[in-house]
Amino acid sequence: MSPAEHPDHDRPVTDAAAVGPATGDGPEPPLPDADAAIVAGGAPPSARVPLDRDRIVSEALVFLEEVGPGGLSMRRLGKRLGVEAMSLYRYVPGKEDLLDAVVESLISGMYADPEVLSTPDNGWQDFLQRMAHGVRRVALAHIQAFPLVASRPPEAPWLRPPLRSLDWVESFLAGLTSEGFSDAAAVAAYRSFTSFLLGNLLLEVASHGADIGPLDVVDDGEEDNEALRQHPTVARLRADLAQDHSATEFEEALEQLLERIAATKVELADG
């Protein structure tokens, strides 16, 4: 498996990398002097949009999805925005803060999803179900970026991944209390809901990450065969284990979670 590996720093990211906004990558005419700063994009070259924080953050998000974490550098991101890396520091204090902003924009982006309600209108179960599915859609749409949601240190104990947005935490807690949850029950539900989402979605996203060869990957060399010979049960259940049940797994686990929350709601009801 490792012979085909090339660490990403000597793969120079196409080099003729995109400058200017997405042009629908058609067949590109050979450029006479390729290093020129401005390539005919669609907007006239003189109309230099002056760059702003939101544009940086959202470009970082799509770039991240293309090249993965570690493919994202301030210098490369600058290039994509038609600017030197140093310009980014006018709008963002540093790379760490950029990544935090990306993570927050990920979850905040859920506001645009009409399937997700910020307030219950058909019972709390429906409310939580929509929210869970909303986060799942976000995760699956951002395979590369989503793990950041878990790996970056949270800035407050009440922002549990993956719900790293004050707005959504507020929605969650206010929504449940408006549906008759006691404070204690709402907080307990928040805890179990977040750890349910984190575990399931991280695992699902990770499995999409490196799922290249499910079974007969040309020939894995002797190594893998030897490893499997020493782990007979894994070998026997290999096909089962490789199967992707993530969708139904998610639905079932969510169902169980809601039942459990319903029970806690009753237990922790206040007079």
Add this chain to the structure above:
Amino acid sequence: MSPAEHPDHDRPVTDAAAVGPATGDGPEPPLPDADAAIVAGGAPPSARVPLDRDRIVSEALVFLEEVGPGGLSMRRLGKRLGVEAMSLYRYVPGKEDLLDAVVESLISGMYADPEVLSTPDNGWQDFLQRMAHGVRRVALAHIQAFPLVASRPPEAPWLRPPLRSLDWVESFLAGLTSEGFSDAAAVAAYRSFTSFLLGNLLLEVASHGADIGPLDVVDDGEEDNEALRQHPTVARLRADLAQDHSATEFEEALEQLLERIAATKVELADG
């Protein structure tokens, strides 16, 4: 909160960093010329242990815990081992592989834990309980390193984080089938067990990561107050949310999981 921040690249990691193996860090005598390559450690300086893969991996693990990911570089790790960075490449193909090795050694280290059995001797519930607690101990003992277990792409679909070790997956599956689980039931249990562990432990580890100020952190500036004013439910439940219930949360969730697995065992029983 951000004024006190200094990106770790200009904090030069104590500089007089440890050279040579752990000497029990007693009071160190002032060295005349500190930059000399060999410091009296305990073993005679001439007895240069020739370095090997295991020593590198385990030193990386402890170093990681001290400086966090991003504080670990090949060059700094080399320095700690009394060697130039380039020497490491004799034993390890590259940094990525080193990190994978660290992750595997983390989980494999559970073999040393007498509380964890590699084979059930008192029913499968006891078996899984010991295993869950074993992984939890590993996670809590390696706050910095544990998240790597989730963020690194898995090399096979049958190695679901955090059980990223063929040996333990084999133990898990063989253990359950030996206790009367059908193949399908064992695989289902494996799936729910791993996502339970990942969600709970990642969250617990993350909360230990940046839990500096639970409530009145001197004064958070107007920003935080303003943010909380716009999120009244979060503000009201702040104290509740900040409380650490991880231990009992874990136990309760584990209990629920075992019940659910017991139900699946019956459902998926084969004739």
Add this chain to the structure above:
DNA sequence: ACCTGAACACCGTTCAAGT
């Protein structure tokens, strides 16, 4: 007001050379 050049202190990795 907004961006850049040049510089600094780092990275991971290769390879010919040292002992």
Add this chain to the structure above:
DNA sequence: ACCTGAACACCGTTCAAGT
């Protein structure tokens, strides 16, 4: 056999300078 020096192609970030 094992380690090192020097080099290469990158990093993040600062700051004085350009337009």
